[in-house]
Amino acid sequence: MPKSQSLGTAVSIASSLLAASMSRKLRIESKDFAIIGFRPVSRLVGSDRNPLEFHPMIEINLSGKRALIMGVTNARSLGWSIASKLHEAGADLAFSYQGERLQGELEKLTADIPSSRLYQVDVTQENELASMFADLTTAWGQIDYLVHAIAFAPRAAMDGRYVETTRDDWVTALEVSAYSLVAIARHAEPLFSEDAAMVTLSYYAAEKVVPKYNVMGVAKSALESSVRYLAYDLGGQGVRINAISAGPMKTIAARSIPGFMKMYKKAASISPLRRNADQNDVGNLGLFLLSPMSGGITGETVYVDSGFHVMGMELGD
Ligand SMILES: NC(=O)c1ccc[n+]([C@@H]2O[C@H](COP(=O)([O-])OP(=O)(O)OC[C@H]3O[C@@H](n4cnc5c(N)ncnc54)[C@H](O)[C@@H]3O)[C@@H](O)[C@H]2O)c1
Numbered sequence: 642m643p644k645s646q647s648l649g650t651a652v653s654i655a656s657s658l659l660a661a662s663m664s665r666k667l668r669i670e671s672k673d674f675a676i677i678g679f680r681p682v683s684r685l686v687g688s689d690r691n692p693l694e695f696h697p698m699i700e701i702n703l704s705g706k707r708a709l710i711m712g713v714t715n716a717r718s719l720g721w722s723i724a725s726k727l728h729e730a731g732a733d734l735a736f737s738y739q740g741e742r743l744q745g746e747l748e749k750l751t752a753d754i755p756s757s758r759l760y761q762v763d764v765t766q767e768n769e770l771a772s773m774f775a776d777l778t779t780a781w782g783q784i785d786y787l788v789h790a791i792a793f794a795p796r797a798a799m800d801g802r803y804v805e806t807t808r809d810d811w812v813t814a815l816e817v818s819a820y821s822l823v824a825i826a827r828h829a830e831p832l833f834s835e836d837a838a839m840v841t842l843s844y845y846a847a848e849k850v851v852p853k854y855n856v857m858g859v860a861k862s863a864l865e866s867s868v869r870y871l872a873y874d875l876g877g878q879g880v881r882i883n884a885i886s887a888g889p890m891k892t893i894a895a896r897s898i899p900g901f902m903k904m905y906k907k908a909a910s911i912s913p914l915r916r917n918a919d920q921n922d923v924g925n926l927g928l929f930l931l932s933p934m935s936g937g938i939t940g941e942t943v944y945v946d947s948g949f950h951v952m953g954m955e956l957g958d
Contacts, residue, residue: 701932704731707781708931711737711762711825712790715746717892719842719885720790722920723927727786728754730928735781737762737773764791764821774828784832786931789825789841792818792894794857800899803855814856819863826871826882833875838931839882841868842923843942845950847886853899865942872940881939883930888918888946911955913948 708727713720713736724734735758738747744761751757758780760773777784794814798806822841829839845851846858847865868884875882889895889905898904909917926945929935944950 699934701730701928701934703727703785703932706732706785707735707783708732708786708788709735709737709777709784709829710788710790711764712788712792713738713747713750714743714893716750717890717920718790719887719890719892719920719923720788721750722924723788723790723840723931726924726928727931730932732786733757733781735760735777739763764824765816767824770824770828774832778832781832783834783837784829785834785837787825787829787837787839788927788931789822789839791821792842792857792860794818794855794860796897796899798856799853799897801855803859806856811856811859814860815863818857818860819867822864822867823871826875830875830878830880833878833880835879836933836936837880838935839871839875839880840927840930841882841884843868843884843886845886845888845944845946847942851904853904857898868942869940876939881930881935883935883938883940884942885923885926885930886942886944886946886950887923888912888944888949890917890920890923908946908949911949911952912946913951916947918945918947 706727708724710720710724710727712718713724715721724736728734733756734751734754736747736751737760738744740761740763744759747759751759758777760769760776762769762773764770794817795810798810798814826839841864843861843865844854844858846854847861851858865884865886868882871882889901889908891905895901895905905917909915922945926943930938930943
């Protein structure tokens with residue numbers, strides 16, 4: 642069908658929808674168009690229910706799948722935003738938290754998630770990692786999804802200039818924020834199911850200078866590079882891994898970055914969407930990257946930052 646004719650048909654279908662929304666009656670018949678992503682419910686072929694309600698045509702159903710989420714402090718944590726979506730999609734969940742002081746909050750958060758499992762794991766402690774994965778081997782036998790939402794750098798390393806970073810602070814930041822992904826992948830490898838997937842959380846400072854981010858920017862570079870190497874290593878068994886590069890969001894970790902609120906406001910004003918992406922946006926992307934919907938994507942860094950990273954210059958209003 643020529644383009645102009647297609648456009649005409651599209652317009653006529655749109656008018657039919659509008660008319661139907663008023664008359665509550667509709668029959669769409671066209672072999673040229675599909676409404677992609679939505680399935681008109683039965684009312685669109687003549688029942689008397691509201692014709693403007695649509696059901697998703699493709700549902701993400703993860704019932705029977707098992708997901709481990711590492712790095713949840715509270716309801717604002719990016720790890721929690723992905724966990725909530727996985728839960729809504731039907732997956733069983735296990736969580737790791739860093740120390741006893743975080744246990745109570747996580748217990749409260751997961752109170753309504755039946756049979757969720759909680760583990761205390763400091764990722765710098767091999768024995769704690771080993772004991773969690775040993776328990777998951779017994780309890781679950783396999784893992785389908787793994788979320789790594791962990792980062793840390795000593796405050797002193799972000800307060801000053803990058804050139805002043807101490808050896809100890811550099812090693813700590815890189816160990817907790819980047820090496821932990823490699824260690825976790827290694828422990829999880831024998832447990833991964835056939836189409837298992839991992840995601841980790843990164844930030845734009847991995848590739849461009851963001852003042853004050855300092856050694857954490859370097860750690861994120863190592864993290865994104867590790868994602869590519871792990872994608873290659875794990876890809877042979879069908880396991881995927883991707884990084885989500887999120888824009889600034891108000892979390893405990895973010896608030897420990899000097900000048901975070903300034904950065905937060907600036908990012909919103911520069912971004913094409915003129916707002917900051919939020920936890921819900923991260924949750925949706927996490928769900929997509931873990932689910933079979935993204936089956937051909939691995940080794941990638943995917944942005945959820947209201948488009949901030951595409952900007953080359955800001956001229957103001
Ligand atoms: N908030 C943002 O603006 C933003 C933007 C981009 C990327 N990220 C990344 O998202 C991830 C999650 O951070 P968040 O912002 O949700 O903050 P958060 O404070 O909620 O989560 C960070 C988690 O890391 C855990 N952690 C730190 N050291 C650990 C250790 N040694 N062992 C085990 N766990 C440890 C903390 O306990 C905490 O649960 C981090 O990788 C962060 O860099 C955050």
